[in-house]
Amino acid sequence: MNHAGDLVNHAGDPVNHEAPHAPRAARDRLRALRGRSARRDRVRRRALAAGALTLLGALGWTVVSGALAEPADAEGKPLIVPAHAVGEQRTAFGYGDPNAPHVLTVRFDPRDPRSATLERELGSTVRELADKGAYRIEYHGTTLQDGKDGGRGSARALNALGAAAEQGPKDFAALFAALAARPAASGTDGAFAEPQRLMEIADEAGVRTPAFDRAVTENTYAPWVAKATGQHNSSGTSDVLLDGRRLHDDHTDARTLSAVEFRGLTEGLLPVARR
Structure with a gap:
């Protein structure tokens, strides 16, 4: 109920x-x-x-409309490899006798203050031993600072170094040292993104030519820089290796090897270094 x-x-x-x-x-x-x-x-x-x-x-790449694209400086340009480029894919700057028994690898970023310090401390000693035939040098350029802080200073400086390398290893070395003497302030593009400033630095280094100016103004080697840094960025920067063995492994501060320390580390491996 x-x-x-x-x-x-x-x-x-x-x-x-x-x-x-x-x-x-x-x-x-x-x-x-x-x-x-x-x-x-x-x-x-x-x-x-x-x-x-x-x-x-x-890694120095941009994404446009959801697709992976080359850095803007490289877009639409042919791949031109600078003279004296070395390595399996010819993505490194070469210096020294290509038949030398050992290989010294220098990893650098033109905007990284540690790289600049490393070059100022070691550059002349490193190249002096290469000139004696102790080893050949492979300079691996990176653009990690561009990726970290924004801007194109590292890529533009590498393009300028490609223009200098086209003229010869000595011109490359002279411009490399000159750039290291004027490191860009951390977090800024500094002067390295400005073609005019790069040409002025090259002038001071004694390597400026009409062909150099044209390559810097037109970013002639930008596609090569994109290819090289795409290969080298993943390995880090501000480092020195001899036959694959790291000689400078302190990535926590700006400390670098001194010329005396470098000679001490390489003396046992490279008899010619004692001459």
């Missing part, structure tokens, strides 16, 4: 007031759950995309 006021269906069974709403409530809960899940997925995808873009930026 039903209490007064209760509704019954035709079969005499009580009507459940909540039944018609239960499926809708379940659907609402499911919709809310899916909405939260979708939002989490979107956040996760954005985080992954941001991380990928950060990595690509550190």
Whole structure:
């Protein structure tokens, strides 16, 4: 017997007031759950995309309309390799006798103050031993500072070094030393993004020619710089290795090897260094 006021269906069974709403409530809960899940997925995808873009930026690449593209300076230009480029893919600046028994690898970024200090401390000694035939040098340029701080100073300086290398290893070395004597301030492009300033530094170093000016103004070696840094950026910068063995491994501060320390480390490996 039903209490007064209760509704019954035709079969005499009580009507459940909540039944018609239960499926809708379940659907609402499911919709809310899916909405939260979708939002989490979107956040996760954005985080992954941001991380990928950060990595690509550190490698000196840009993304245009969702597609990987070469750095802007290299766009639409032919790949021209500077003379005296060395390495398996010819992505390093070469110095010294190519038949020397050992290889000294110098990793550098023109905008990195540590690289500038390393060159000022060691550059003349490193090249002096190369001139004696102790080893050949492979200079691996990077653009990590461009990726970290923004700007194009490292890439533009590497293009200028390519123009100097085209004229000969001695011209490359002279400009390399001159750039290190004027390191860009951390977090800024400094003067290295300005073609006119690069030409003035080359003039002071005694390597400026009409061909050099043209290559700097037109960014002739930008595609080569993009290829080289795409290969070398992942290995770091401000480092020196002899036959693959790191000689300078302090990446926590600006300390660099002195010329005396360098000679001490290489003396046992390179008899010619004692001459």
